[in-house]
Every structure is written in structure tokens, then in C-alpha cells.
Amino acid sequence: MQISDAAVDEPRRGRPRDPGRDEAIIDASIDVLVRDGYDRLSMEGVAAAAGVGKATVYRRWSSKAELVIDAMASLKPAIDTIDTGSLEGDIELLTAASCSPHSQRLFEVMVSICSALPREPELLEAFQTRFTEPRIARTTRVLERARDRGELGAEVDIAMAANLVPSLMLQRALMTGRPAGRAYAEQVVGSVLLPVLGRPPRPVSTTNTETSHD
Amino acid sequence: MQISDAAVDEPRRGRPRDPGRDEAIIDASIDVLVRDGYDRLSMEGVAAAAGVGKATVYRRWSSKAELVIDAMASLKPAIDTIDTGSLEGDIELLTAASCSPHSQRLFEVMVSICSALPREPELLEAFQTRFTEPRIARTTRVLERARDRGELGAEVDIAMAANLVPSLMLQRALMTGRPAGRAYAEQVVGSVLLPVLGRPPRPVSTTNTETSHD
């Protein structure tokens, strides 16, 4: 309930930093990350893409890992909570969210980063904490509510089920070189998620199941 | 009167190449790939790791992509055909194969390469052709035989089902930083594959399902 923040006791002399530049650098980081991948991303390249001097980048983030972690954190999930009241409705929303443009951007970033994770423990931890777990948790809550309502049996492995759709969508992105679309999301839900939740599979209507249409 | 082959008319002049060096370079490529990732792998690093001059590498592979593709191709699947006669037996073998040391090596290589795939079309194609498809095909054949025997209903999405185990195992490797082990393979099979095939889920006994034990 207090108003003052810590910045008060330090008079902040000289020219203040331009907050717009922080955002420009973060945005440029995402662009470069998706374009070049984590290993080929350089502070210099980010500075150039942001239209900013190298010193301006280094003054804010002292290492590539820190910058990328903050850039990742800037990609918040669009919808935070899903609760339509019924499992079927929630699943429909999840399916749509899994192939939204925002999610596709997320998958691109994941692909760009994933090869570096075994060599960058900080990045790995941030990746799990900020990227994967929040998305899984949203689905986990949906399934737990469904179980509490009696829509799911106790034998359903909720943790694993919550993993299914993002994992298979990411896998698809890895294998084809670009993020999967709506058709593939529906196929995953219909062929895999529903049986795992104890429902009969729902065949994908007339669409060729081998191809994603985005 | 004989249909001579093309090798006859080229007398192979000069000192012949040492085949042992090919192997050393390929093996070193895999090591470096797993250790450093595709983007950080350099011809020079491979040469050093193989104990070989750079010219010896470039004489055989003119680019990094070609070398890595051949190195990938050297990782043949240990077992080519699985056919025990029953779906249950085949699934048991597949489960074991999915977490064998050889498979774990494969997952490491996949993780190392995957971030580069969107930027390297040749690599992407070789990755699909030589890596993913043969492994999927093996499982696809198992499932098709089971369907022909009447062990699977027509509603089962075989293509998707064949993808399940490797995709989730790779996903696990990406997320934890190292390949998954037997426990996770069994969890995937019990919680996901069996329901997708129309079987009841098989709970993982006493093992903590969150951890992989390798």
C-alpha cells in the first residue's frame, strides 16, 4: 500500500534512459532469435536490428543469455485462464489457442532456443519456468477442474495429458521447419488427446491428415 | 562380353585415401555435434577432435552441412524390424528400443541439430529422410500388422500413434537437457500410447512419474 519505490533515494543524475529503447532491443532480440537462432545471435546483431549502439545494449544486459531470457519473458501468453464450464468447451479454446499466431511465434522461439539448452543451464531454467510451465499449468487446471466435475476418470494421467498438445505441436514445428496450423492441432486433439482423456477419437473430417494448413 | 562397371576405366591414381580417417572424422563430428551443437560446430573443431588436418576434412566434405548429414546417416537404427507376433510384445520391444543407449545418442543428436533446421533446407530434408522417417516407419509397420490381425480398430490414427513415443521422448530430452530413460518411456506408453490404441491406460507402478531414471 506504499507509493514510493526504491528509486527515490538515488537522485538519478545525468540523462535518463529512454525506456523505448528497452522495448526496441527486446523486440529486435526476438526477431534475430527467430531468424538466426540462439547460437548465431550476437549482441552486435541485436543492436543493429534495434537501431541502437552496442553500448546501449550492454549497459542493460551484460550477457546474451540474460538478454534472451528477458526477451522470452516478454512473450506473455495471450489468454491466461480458460474456463468455459465444460471440458469440451475448454478443449475447443485450447485447440484454438495452440495454433494462434501468438502461439506460432512462441513455437518459433522455442525451436530457435532448444538446441542451446543443454549448454546453458540458466537458459534452460528460464525456459522451463517462464515458457513451458505456465502453458502446461493452464491446461492442467482445465483438466483438474474437469476431473473434479467428474468428467474425467481417476486413471487419466493429467500431467502427461497436459503436455500432449504443445509437445506434438512443437515436434511438428521442428520436423517441418515451421509452426503447425489449425488442422494439425485438431488432428492431435482428435486422435490423441481425446482417447487419452477416455473419450472416443474424433476423426478429422475431410482434410488430409498428413498436411498442416496454415 | 561382360557388362563391366564404371570402376574399371578409372585406375585410381595417387595415394589412396585412408578409410580409417573417414570413420574418425564421422565419429568426431557426432561428438562435437552433441557437445557444441550444429551452429557452434566448425570444420576446424571436427578436424582437431578427429586428430586430422583440416584439409583432410575438406577433401571429403566441402561443407559443414554435408559432413553433418553423412554423420547423421552413420547412426543407423540398431534394430531394423520388430515383429514378435503380438501387439503387446512389439510394444514392449519398442518401449525398450526407445530408451536404449543408442536411441539416447540419437536424441542428443536431434536436439543438437533441430534449431538449425529452419535455416538449412538440405539438413532438414536429410533429417526427415534419414532420421525421423525410418524410425516412424518401423512403428507404423508394427501397428499396421496389428490392425491387419484385428488387434486395432479402424478408428486408430496410425500415423499419429507411431509419432507419439519418439516425439514425447524428444520433447522430454529438450526440456530436461538430457535424454529420457526407461521410466519415462513406460509412462508415455502406459498413459498415452495405450489409450490412443484403444487399450486402457496402464499406470506406472511406484515410480515417480516426474523423473526420468537413466
Add this chain to the structure above:
Amino acid sequence: MQISDAAVDEPRRGRPRDPGRDEAIIDASIDVLVRDGYDRLSMEGVAAAAGVGKATVYRRWSSKAELVIDAMASLKPAIDTIDTGSLEGDIELLTAASCSPHSQRLFEVMVSICSALPREPELLEAFQTRFTEPRIARTTRVLERARDRGELGAEVDIAMAANLVPSLMLQRALMTGRPAGRAYAEQVVGSVLLPVLGRPPRPVSTTNTETSHD
């Protein structure tokens, strides 16, 4: 209302170059040139000898020839004009100048460069323009003044005479592997230059004429 020069409209952004490094590179170039010769001189070697990075060298001189030409140009003759009023006095000064330490350095540079001249037209032209001609011209002016004063007959080939001392000194440096000294300069003047100018030869006193004493 002033005729401003071009430097005004270019604000010279970024960190300015360190002029001290220019000089260090030029000096190191001369050292390396004398030590290794033109063909064995490399930009990398010069950078190392100057204690600077390779990029610092390439930022200023894009090729070996350009660097060496500028290095040559840095070796200005110590004395520009010789005019004592009499031919004898001028000749004495020329003799001394021909074997000064500065001239010896010049001969070393000439020896180092000369083999490359047939293959490097730019170098050849710079060599003639900046090295040879100024030194010859100084002597030519001396002889022309002497002729105007009546100290030289019209039959003397001034152009050839001006060439004599430097040519024979350089020849000596080539043949012995190091620059000639005072004794040889006096021998050349006494035995060759004076007769060519129509004077009687002046024998070299007690010194062994076969050896140079430097």
C-alpha cells in the same frame, strides 16, 4: 564568406583513429621489410610487430603494396638540398650522405623490395617516384650548378653521373648482404665519379679497397 574546406561538412562520428598506431605500423613495416623482404612480409606479421590487431592494419591499408608504399614514403631523405658553393664541397657532402646511417637504412629497404618490382607495377612506380628520383635529382642539381659555374665541361653526362654513387652503393649492398660504408663511398667517388666529371682520380689512401668499413 570564407572558403571553407571539405572537412567541415563531415562531423567525424565515432571514435577517432589513434595516429600513434599509424606510425607504429609504418615503423614496423620497415622493420619487417628489412628483416623478411617484401615477399615474406605479411599484414599479420606487421600487425604483430607493431603490437596492434590485424583489423587495425587492414582498416588503414587494404593491401600489402599500399602499406609498403606508404612505409617507403615515410623514409624522407635527411638533407634535401646541397649547395656549398663549390663542386668539391658538394661532392664531399654527397659522399658523406651516401653512407650515413639513414642512407644505409634506405639501401636495406631497396634490397628488400627490388626483387618484387617486376611483379608489382604500383610498387615499381612508387619506388622510382618516391625513392630513386628525389635522390638523383638532388645530385643532378648539384652537377648542373657546377656546369653553370663552369666547373664541368659540356661533355659530362650529368644524368648518368648522378646515378653513379647510389647505383654502385646499392650494388655493393646487394653483393655483400649488407650496406656499404664510408670507405666504399670514397672509393666510388675517387675512382669513378671524379674521372667521369673530368677530374683526375683520387686514390684511396691506405685502406684496403676491397673491404667496406662500417
Add this chain to the structure above:
Amino acid sequence: MQISDAAVDEPRRGRPRDPGRDEAIIDASIDVLVRDGYDRLSMEGVAAAAGVGKATVYRRWSSKAELVIDAMASLKPAIDTIDTGSLEGDIELLTAASCSPHSQRLFEVMVSICSALPREPELLEAFQTRFTEPRIARTTRVLERARDRGELGAEVDIAMAANLVPSLMLQRALMTGRPAGRAYAEQVVGSVLLPVLGRPPRPVSTTNTETSHD
């Protein structure tokens, strides 16, 4: 008084060497030397120019210096002795010899080698012994005979005089990038050599004295 030489006690088994290849290598060495200079000459380049394998070169000469020394030695002076009976006649022959095609080739080789002499003592010694001294000695003998006949005064510095023409011709080759021709030889003799020998200078007729015509 014995006929047999050392080769007798070694039966020289196996395939004998082809003497034609020795000559081809030597000739190619001269060509490469003149074309590329001593520093840029490589055993490999010589082998290629001679149409011969590298091993064939190394079997005969174990180092570049040895090969070049032998190649130099193969360039014998065309005329060994000059003795027309009069100084004037001898000088005419010397003038002609100084600008013969064979001499011009010699000057090219000298230019190619001279920059390497300070760094290659063996080469320097061979250069003096096999190249310079024989040519000087021929002229020295001519002048000594003339002095003995009373055609030269005792004050003439014969050693220096014998040096004059070759030195100035080489100098000209160095400065212009290619060997001097007849016109320059006559100019040197008329303007320099004759006065040094106590004769009046002989002006070069109508020719422009600044240019060499070859």
C-alpha cells in the same frame, strides 16, 4: 692415374634416374625463378612447371636453396675469354656481351634472387662465386692485359672499373623492371667506363639517353 671412379663399388640396382628430368627441373627452376622470384618459388611449383612429380624433385635436391644454386650454376657465360689484342676491341666485345640475350636472362635471375641474399648465406656465397666473380674476372683480365700493354695508366682502379658495366646494367634492370638493352650499354661505356679508364667520354650519337631500346 686410375680409371675407375667411386661408382664402381655400388652396383646401382633398380631403375636408373632419367637425366633428362634433371635438365627439365633445372630449366623449370630458372623459369619459375624469373617469373615468381626466389621467395615465391616453391618445390611444388617447380615440379609442376617441369611436368614432374614432387618426389622426383626432392629426390635430387633436398632444399630450395640447393636447387636454385644448381640452377644458377647452369647459366654459364656464353663467352669465356675476350682477347682481341687491343683495349678498344675488347671493350666493344664486352659492350656487346653485356646486353646479349644470355646476359639479359642473367640479369633477370639476379633481380629475382637479390632480395633473398641477406637471409640466405649459402645462396649469397654461390651467387658471388658462380655468378658475379667469373663475369668480373673476365673483364679484370682484359684490363690487366691492357695495363701491361701500357694502354692504361697505373692510377686506374681496375677492380672498380671491371664492376662498372654489370653493376649499372643490373641497376637499370632493377629500376625499370626489365633488363637494359644495347643503347644503355653503350651509354654506360661511353659516359662512364671510358673516362674511368682515362679516355675522353664518347657521347651517344642521336639516341635519347634516357631510354633503353631493347
Add this chain to the structure above:
DNA sequence: CCTTAATCGAGACGGTACGTCATGTCTTGGG
């Protein structure tokens, strides 16, 4: 004739040095 042994062309090999390029740090001058 037939074995033997050295020569020969070709080219593989390890090593080295080069010029280029990219990275992160430092240093200007201006705002």
C-alpha cells in the same frame, strides 16, 4: 624370362600461415 629394386606421377596427409570476419570492450564527440 623373371625377379628385384629404384624411379616416377599422382595425390593424400599434417601442419602452418594468411586475410577475413565477428565479438565484446573501450573511447570519442554530441546531446
Add this chain to the structure above:
DNA sequence: CCCAAGACATGACGTACCGTCTCGATTAAGG
């Protein structure tokens, strides 16, 4: 004090050779 521009030292990369080595083929002399 911030900011863009860019100089700077360092180091890695791919290339180009070099001199050594190793192969199969050839060639003469000795048995």
C-alpha cells in the same frame, strides 16, 4: 549521464600451400 558510431585486440574460420609420405605403375639391370 546517456547515446550512436566506430576504433580496437582477440580469436576463429575456411582457404591455400608446403614438404613429407605413400600408393600403383613403370623400367632397367641381374639372375
